[in-house]
Amino acid sequence: MQKLLLTIDKISTFVGQAFSWLIVALTLMISWEVFSRYVLDHPHSWAFDGMIMMYGTLFMMAGAYTLAKAGHVRGDVLYGFFEPRTQATIDLILYIVFFIPGVFALTYAGYYYAAESWAMNEHSTITADGPPIYPFKTMLPLAGAFLFVQGIVEIIRCVICIKNGAWPARIEDVEEVDVDKLKEMVHVKDDDIAKLDRFVVQEGSTK
Numbered sequence: 001m002q003k004l005l006l007t008i009d010k011i012s013t014f015v016g017q018a019f020s021w022l023i024v025a026l027t028l029m030i031s032w033e034v035f036s037r038y039v040l041d042h043p044h045s046w047a048f049d050g051m052i053m054m055y056g057t058l059f060m061m062a063g064a065y066t067l068a069k070a071g072h073v074r075g076d077v078l079y080g081f082f083e084p085r086t087q088a089t090i091d092l093i094l095y096i097v098f099f100i101p102g103v104f105a106l107t108y109a110g111y112y113y114a115a116e117s118w119a120m121n122e123h124s125t126i127t128a129d130g131p132p133i134y135p136f137k138t139m140l141p142l143a144g145a146f147l148f149v150q151g152i153v154e155i156i157r158c159v160i161c162i163k164n165g166a167w168p169a170r171i172e173d174v175e176e177v178d179v180d181k182l183k184e185m186v187h188v189k190d191d192d193i194a195k196l197d198r199f200v201v202q203e204g205s206t207k
Contacts, residue, residue, distance in 0.1 A: 001156070002168060008153045009068045009171045015146055016065020022058040026051060045127040053136040060143035064150040068170070088161035095155050103148045110140030 030051060037043040066072055079087060116122075117134040124130025161167050 001160075005153050005156060005168065006171055008149060012064040012068040012146060012150045013171065016062045016068075019058055019061035022054050026054045026058070029054070045129060046124075046131045049124045049126055049131050049133070053131075053133065057136060057139050060139050061146070063143055064146035067147065067150045067154060070170070083165075084161050084167055085165055088158040088167070092155060092158035092162070095151060095158065099151050100148070100155075103144055103151055107141050107144030107148055110137075110144050114138045114141055 029047070033044060033047040033051075079090070082090070114134065114137040117137045121132070122134050122137075123132050157168050
């Protein structure tokens with residue numbers, strides 16, 4: 001079971017990281033549009049629509065990835081003090097009552113929303129020559145499907161935690177630097193850092 005959970009985590013991670021490259025494309029696109037508009041005096045009417053759709057796609061397709069990393073916003077004021085079993089019980093109830101129905105509705109409605117857009121060859125109406133938006137609307141059911149599957153994985157994790165009293169492992173990913181762990185890895189103590197600080201101050205005062 002753990003192998004299956006980690007496999008789905010890897011898929012969600014791959015999808016999230018793949019779509020994260022849109023931020024690079026979006027940055028380049030915005031930079032070019034600013035240059036084109038103010039230097040070349042040649043703005044593009046479709047640029048604003050393109051920026052919205054690229055950012056929206058990035059935002060939606062990163063949902064399952066963020067859930068796999070337990071990175072969604074959470075009220076940790078009290079939650080962090082609870083025992084793992086209590087945390088898992090709360091999460092399980094919230095997943096079943098709110099998450100699953102909401103994400104299922106997003107996927108179900110998003111499918112018909114996208115299908116209708118494809119059928120009418122829908123284009124943006126913000127400008128006269130607006131770009132097609134049916135590829136963007138296709139991201140709704142696609143993102144919902146990935147999020148739904150990852151949500152099932154999280155529910156299974158809750159059940160395992162309630163049974164065993166500990167959260168199952170997740171795959172490792174980029175994390176913020178833990179200063180204490182970094183000190184242990186390079187065998188540096190606080191006294192060593194303090195001595196180095198005093199040395200730097202003394203050297204600076206003599207110059």
